[in-house]
Amino acid sequence: KKNKTSHIQLQSMGRITSFADLMGMIKDKASQGKAALVSSNTKSKTVSFHLSVLRATTHDPSTPPGNRHLAVLLSAGTGSRATAASAVESIMERLHTTRDACVALKSLIIIHHIVKHGRFILQDQLSVFPASGGRNYLKLSGFRDEKSPLMWELSSWVRWYALYLEHLLSTSRIMGFFISSTSSTIHKEEYEEMVSSLTNADLLREIDALVGLLEEACKIPDLPFSGGKYLADKITHLVGEDYVSSINELYTRLNEFKERSNTLNFGDTIELVCALKRLESCKERLSEICHGNWKRGWIDGFWGLVLEVKGIIGNLEDNYGQIEKSIVGFGTREKRYESARFTDRLIIGYGDAVRFSSGRFSNVDRFNFPVSGGRL
Numbered sequence: 407k408k409n410k411t412s413h414i415q416l417q418s419m420g421r422i423t424s425f426a427d428l429m430g431m432i433k434d435k436a437s438q439g440k441a442a443l444v445s446s447n448t449k450s451k452t453v454s455f456h457l458s459v460l461r462a463t464t465h466d467p468s469t470p471p472g473n474r475h476l477a478v479l480l481s482a483g484t485g486s487r488a489t490a491a492s493a494v495e496s497i498m499e500r501l502h503t504t505r506d507a508c509v510a511l512k513s514l515i516i517i518h519h520i521v522k523h524g525r526f527i528l529q530d531q532l533s534v535f536p537a538s539g540g541r542n543y544l545k546l547s548g549f550r551d552e553k554s555p556l557m558w559e560l561s562s563w564v565r566w567y568a569l570y571l572e573h574l575l576s577t578s579r580i581m582g583f584f585i586s587s588t589s590s591t592i593h594k595e596e597y598e599e600m601v602s603s604l605t606n607a608d609l610l611r612e613i614d615a616l617v618g619l620l621e622e623a624c625k626i627p628d629l630p631f632s633g634g635k636y637l638a639d640k641i642t643h644l645v646g647e648d649y650v651s652s653i654n655e656l657y658t659r660l661n662e663f664k665e666r667s668n669t670l671n672f673g674d675t676i677e678l679v680c681a682l683k684r685l686e687s688c689k690e691r692l693s694e695i696c697h698g699n700w701k702r703g704w705i706d707g708f709w710g711l712v713l714e715v716k717g718i719i720g721n722l723e724d725n726y727g728q729i730e731k732s733i734v735g736f737g738t739r740e741k742r743y744e745s746a747r748f749t750d751r752l753i754i755g756y757g758d759a760v761r762f763s764s765g766r767f768s769n770v771d772r773f774n775f776p777v778s779g780g781r782l
Contacts, residue, residue, distance in 0.1 A: 455482060455493040459500050463512040467556060467633055470640040471512050476519055483525030494520075494531045501544070507551040507560035511637050514544075514567045518644050521574060522586050529584050533575060544568040556632035563627050563634075567641060573622045574648065580615040586651035601658050606670070609659050610677045616652050616659075617684050623649060624691040646696040653708045656685070660715050667718045675719055682716050 455478070462475035482493035497520075501513035520532050546568035551557035578584045601609075623645050629638050663670070663678060670678070689709060 455479060456496040456499075459496045459513075459516070462516060463500055463504075463509045465506055465508050467508045467560070468636055470637055471515055471519075476516065479516060480519065480524055480528065483528030485527075487527060487531070490528045490531045493528065501546075505551060506553075507549075507557045507564050508634070508637065510546065510549060510551075510564045511560060511567065511641070514564070514571060515637075515640060515644070517544075517571055518574075518641075521571075521578070521584050522644065522647065523588055525589055529587070529589070533579070544572055554632070556630060556634055559627075559630040559632055560634050560637070563630070563638065563641070566625060566627055570619075570622050570626075570645070573619050577615040577619045581612055581655070585616075585619070585655070586648045598658060598662075601662055602665075604662075606663075606666070606674045609662060610674065610681070613656060613659050613678075613681045616656050617681050617688070620649065620652055620688045620692065621684065623695065624688050626695060642695060649692055649696050650701060650705070653705065657708050657711060660711055664711075664715055664718060667715075670719075678715070679719060682712060682719075685712060 458475045458478040462471035462479070479493055479497070482490045497513055497516050501510060501517075504510055504513070517532065520528055524532070546564055549561055549564045549568070551561045551564075574585060604612075626642065626645060629635060
């Protein structure tokens with residue numbers, strides 16, 4: 407009876423619910439102990455970061471990576487390029503060698519934090535790792551953890567989250583800066599001036615990438631039925647912040663198109679209509695995902711701008727339906743409308759080496775719309 411009571415208490419505390427959980431705890435203690443022993447005998451930064459990664463990516467589904475361990479890993483951005491590279495290598499090694507869904511999700515959360523809160527030197531190392539690797543950048547499209555019903559559910563989160571982060575990195579590559587990054591700021595007027603200097607083709611390409619990121623966000627799995635709520639909530643919160651940042655970027659670009667409405671040719675108009683239709687299809691799902699205090703009034707204003715730009719385009723062509731019919735003549739790529747103008751452009755794979763330092767925003771900081779919620 408005493409043993410049964412203890413087991414129930416442990417279950418209610420979210421620590422041990424099965425033999426698999428017990429084995430996970432043992433693995434965590436063993437790997438951390440080994441790393442701590444090695445760390446005590448060496449001053450290697452690589453070993454230190456490896457230990458922090460192990461402590462931040464335990465097998466426990468009830469605890470996301472701790473702030474203290476995330477801070478240690480983010481501190482790698484204050485050192486040399488070699489220091490930053492060793493931290494990213496430790497994270498990627500943990501991600502690619504584990505077969506546990508909780509460990510994989512926590513590793514992906516760390517990557518997301520680097521994109522959002524890391525210094526540029528750390529972000530840059532993340533963007534070029536690996537130097538080659540093809541489309542499946544994080545190599546988790548076939549991830550499966552069948553130890554328990556919970557791990558099976560969380561496996562779908564691993565596959566989706568990895569793909570979402572691939573889209574986030576790819577979109578950042580196209581934009582020339584990291585989406586949702588809080589590491590730098592720029593005056594709003596200066597940023598809008600830079601956007602106004604872009605060609606219609608560049609604006610449409612960036613809008614296409616941003617809408618694609620939001621489309622991937624809409625595919626977020628349902629909350630796990632068997633547990634793992636804390637991990638799911640942490641991921642949802644991070645994605646929600648990306649949503650606010652993405653529509654901030656879209657707002658500036660749609661406003662620019664609003665100013666250029668009298669100079670748009672028919673091809674540009676079709677491109678923009680396609681993007682607006684895809685964007686509107688995301689609205690309901692995004693509102694379900696980001697139902698908290700996410701600058702609600704400002705977001706509503708953004709969707710109002712979408713309708714306004716759509717109306718301007720309709721007035722320009724006298725018949726919005728005529729434009730929609732023209733879309734049929736354009737092919738689709740990965741369920742996304744694209745103009746024939748983009749078919750000859752260079753498509754950069756997710757694994758290609760990209761250094762944002764050579765982009766058009768290389769010598770300036772960025773303006774960031776503030777998002778709700780504290781940063782870690």
